[in-house]
Amino acid sequence: MTTLIEQLRAALGSDQVLIGTEAAGYLTDQHGRLKGRALAVVRPADTAQVAEVVRLCRAHLTPIVPQGGNTGLMGGATPDDSGQAVVLSLARLTRVRAIDTDNDTLTVEAGALLAQVQQAAREAGRLFPLSLGSQGSCTIGGNLSTNAGGTQVLRYGNMRELVLGLEVVTAEGDIWNGLRGLRKDNTGYALRDLYVGSEGTLGIITAATLKLHPLPQTQQTALLAFGCIRNAVAFLSAARAGFGASLTAFELLSDTAVGLIARHVPQQPLPLAPGTPWYALIELSDNEGDDHARQRFEAVVGQAFEDGLVHDAAIAESLQQSQSMWRLRDEALGLAQKRDGGNIKHDVSVPISRIPDFLEATAAALQAQFPGVRPVTFGHLGDGNLHYNVSHAPDGPVATLFAQEDAIHRIVHDSVHAHGGSISAEHGVGQSKRDLLPRYKSAVELELMRRLKAAFDPLGLLNPGKVLSHTASPLLSAPALPAGAADESLS
Numbered sequence: 001m002t003t004l005i006e007q008l009r010a011a012l013g014s015d016q017v018l019i020g021t022e023a024a025g026y027l028t029d030q031h032g033r034l035k036g037r038a039l040a041v042v043r044p045a046d047t048a049q050v051a052e053v054v055r056l057c058r059a060h061l062t063p064i065v066p067q068g069g070n071t072g073l074m075g076g077a078t079p080d081d082s083g084q085a086v087v088l089s090l091a092r093l094t095r096v097r098a099i100d101t102d103n104d105t106l107t108v109e110a111g112a113l114l115a116q117v118q119q120a121a122r123e124a125g126r127l128f129p130l131s132l133g134s135q136g137s138c139t140i141g142g143n144l145s146t147n148a149g150g151t152q153v154l155r156y157g158n159m160r161e162l163v164l165g166l167e168v169v170t171a172e173g174d175i176w177n178g179l180r181g182l183r184k185d186n187t188g189y190a191l192r193d194l195y196v197g198s199e200g201t202l203g204i205i206t207a208a209t210l211k212l213h214p215l216p217q218t219q220q221t222a223l224l225a226f227g228c229i230r231n232a233v234a235f236l237s238a239a240r241a242g243f244g245a246s247l248t249a250f251e252l253l254s255d256t257a258v259g260l261i262a263r264h265v266p267q268q269p270l271p272l273a274p275g276t277p278w279y280a281l282i283e284l285s286d287n288e289g290d291d292h293a294r295q296r297f298e299a300v301v302g303q304a305f306e307d308g309l310v311h312d313a314a315i316a317e318s319l320q321q322s323q324s325m326w327r328l329r330d331e332a333l334g335l336a337q338k339r340d341g342g343n344i345k346h347d348v349s350v351p352i353s354r355i356p357d358f359l360e361a362t363a364a365a366l367q368a369q370f371p372g373v374r375p376v377t378f379g380h381l382g383d384g385n386l387h388y389n390v391s392h393a394p395d396g397p398v399a400t401l402f403a404q405e406d407a408i409h410r411i412v413h414d415s416v417h418a419h420g421g422s423i424s425a426e427h428g429v430g431q432s433k434r435d436l437l438p439r440y441k442s443a444v445e446l447e448l449m450r451r452l453k454a455a456f457d458p459l460g461l462l463n464p465g466k467v468l469s470h471t472a473s474p475l476l477s478a479p480a481l482p483a484g485a486a487d488e489s490l491s
């Protein structure tokens with residue numbers, strides 16, 4: 001009887017079945033914190049080969065871990081340490097299959113890099129608006145499977161809102177061709193929407209038909225300073241009303257975050273001096289010419305100055321200045337946090353109107369238990385998504401902070417929940433947040449998720465142990481916190 005490895009080699013060619021040191025790069029997560037083992041890493045060339053791999057693995061009852069660019073931050077693409085699973089890399093499925101400018105759609109295979117898709121759209125005179133710090137290495141399949149967000153969700157939505165159709169290999173190794181370029185299709189259950197965000201646990205996405213948008217002709221970037229978070233939230237509301245659909249980004253940065261950049265990345269120009277509690281990097285995209293965008297900008301920001309909402313503002317006068325402002329947010333901030341010794345990260349969302357209360361309550365709860373720790377808060381205020389990172393006290397060792405990691409997560413996530421938020425806004429669940437779900441989701445919701453998983457993947461071979469655990473029944477576990485309720489007994 002031939003082994004699975006022999007059958008995979010026969011199906012894909014020996015050079016596309018990696019074992020030993022050749023496989024090592026696929027078995028560790030983005031931060032190098034999670035390390036798994038695998039029977040093999042396979043690199044199919046097309047959808048038919050993906051389906052064949054799934055059928056072979058199924059016949060051997062072997063779990064499959066789909067992997068795109070491996071930039072996910074929740075360990076979803078990393079196998080466990082049993083060494084039983086096959087990692088299925090989509091990296092060779094990179095073809096743009098079609099661009100239809102009359103329908104404003106682009107059909108692309110799952111392993112194409114996000115940056116390549118943005119480029120292909122641009123060459124066709126269109127915009128594919130998903131925009132992430134990892135766009136040079138993450139894939140469209142990974143973006144779909146995590147329902148990725150990024151800096152332009154405020155205007156264009158997250159990945160679920162940018163896709164019209166999917167091609168998926170099911171747990172049985174069948175190919176579902178749902179590559180429909182339709183904006184209206186009410187013919188039953190929305191399977192596409194179930195696969196999006198399912199982190200490889202329901203099926204393997206092999207291609208997608210994506211929505212394209214008009215390419216904006218002018219962009220206006222500015223950094224604004226606010227005396228308090230309530231003013232920043234009030235200005236967001238004024239900006240939405242004043243700019244309408246032209247407002248494409250509203251990125252918040254706390255003074256602590258800007259201070260870290262000033263200290264650790266001194267070569268990064270700061271258009272406004274540190275020292276004001278909050279900053280926002282905003283962007284307008286317009287099709288009506290530079291003068292129009294500038295005039296609108298000055299009218300809305302001018303009114304906000306008069307209303308006392310905005311404390312200071314710097315407008316980018318050139319493409320270089322705009323790029324430098326974005327580097328502040330995209331590159332310098334990440335580097336500054338690393339050079340500061342790292343911190344405990346949270347990717348959360350809260351209704352925008354409750355963000356000021358959330359920030360005050362969470363900071364107070366952290367100070368009460370861990371005096372001196374510093375929240376380094378930034379994120380996509382425009383869609384309520386905060387990256388709420390907790391750094392060590394200036395005079396406290398980093399190791400002491402990390403020794404308290406679970407307790408700090410608990411304080412932040414309980415506060416998120418108490419303010420009606422979500423403990424994962426855009427990075428997903430993977431293995432890192434899996435065991436937190438029963439505390440923050442109701443047993444009914446978890447049971448429905450389990451039933452879906454059982455219906456789509458009855459043998460439990462697709463990315464097992466990600467999003468949902470293998471065993472624990474949510475109906476038997478301790479009752480979850482009611483939504484919006486703080487739980488004193490657990491803190």
Ligand SMILES: Cc1cc2nc3c(=O)[nH]c(=O)nc-3n(C[C@H](O)[C@H](O)[C@H](O)COP(=O)(O)OP(=O)(O)OC[C@H]3O[C@@H](n4cnc5c(N)ncnc54)[C@H](O)[C@@H]3O)c2cc1C
Pocket residue numbers: 030065066067068069070071072073075076077090110131132133134137138139140141142143144145146147148149150151199200201203204205206426427430463466
């Ligand atoms: C510097 C940096 C910045 C980032 N910024 C953002 C941001 O702004 N917003 C954001 O949302 N995320 C961000 N991320 C996280 C990450 O880039 C995204 O989650 C991205 O969508 C993952 O894509 P990937 O191809 O790397 O997927 P992977 O990491 O390979 O996989 C992620 C999950 O999807 C599954 N998967 C991958 N491909 C498929 C497929 N074809 N079919 C089925 N399942 C599949 C995997 O099993 C895994 O569960 C950032 C990461 C980094 C390192």
